[in-house]
Amino acid sequence: MLGFVQFNKQTNDVGPWAEVVSASQLPPSAAGYEWIPVPLPAASYSVALAKDGSPAPARILTPALTLGQLEASLLDQVDDKREALMMTVMTSGGAKKTEYAEKAGEVRDYRNTLGSILAALSTIDQRKRFPWAMAEVDQTKDTLAVVIARFEAGATASRTPAAKYAAIAQVGKRAIRTASTAAAKRAAFAAINWKA
Numbered sequence: 001m002l003g004f005v006q007f008n009k010q011t012n013d014v015g016p017w018a019e020v021v022s023a024s025q026l027p028p029s030a031a032g033y034e035w036i037p038v039p040l041p042a043a044s045y046s047v048a049l050a051k052d053g054s055p056a057p058a059r060i061l062t063p064a065l066t067l068g069q070l071e072a073s074l075l076d077q078v079d080d081k082r083e084a085l086m087m088t089v090m091t092s093g094g095a096k097k098t099e100y101a102e103k104a105g106e107v108r109d110y111r112n113t114l115g116s117i118l119a120a121l122s123t124i125d126q127r128k129r130f131p132w133a134m135a136e137v138d139q140t141k142d143t144l145a146v147v148i149a150r151f152e153a154g155a156t157a158s159r160t161p162a163a164k165y166a167a168i169a170q171v172g173k174r175a176i177r178t179a180s181t182a183a184a185k186r187a188a189f190a191a192i193n194w195k196a
Contacts (some may be wrong), residue, residue: 003040006033019186074176074189082169089161103151106130110148168194
């Protein structure tokens with residue numbers, strides 16, 4: 001692992017730190033900043049200007065994280081990343097979440113009901129059993145089966161990547177928890193591949 005800290009020479013301001021296997025894994029630095037190599041653990045270092053004006057690592061005199069604090073920090077970072085990625089494919093907002101949950105329930109009910117029973121339902125019974133789908137039937141004039149299929153396709157489109165992100169996070173968190181050293185915990189965190 002290699003340690004890096006972002007540093008702005010003009011303002012002497014220090015930005016975030018990173019620990020990566022290779023410098024090619026570093027994200028782009030903030031505008032006006034550059035990545036400066038520092039000893040590990042990177043969180044224990046800042047950057048200052050040396051006498052010749054070049055950036056140089058400067059040890060931060062703060063207590064090092066305990067193994068438990070490091071683990072908690074890494075787990076929080078995994079949770080934050082998972083949440084951010086999941087929200088790119090899921091809907092925020094209470095009413096919308098309730099709507100989607102109820103539509104998913106209607107899809108399950110429809111798929112688990114024999115066709116002969118569905119065919120025997122009166123329009124009134126269909127409205128009671130499938131209120132969301134029947135409201136869309138009224139608006140689109142599509143059949144109940146077509147509307148249910150549309151609900152199902154929409155749910156699948158968002159559930160599949162969301163489930164993938166949740167699984168990647170769970171596997172990564174398990175690896176972080178089972179690692180027994182700070183270096184191993186950091187390596188487990190760095191090994192999480194969100195694009196897998």
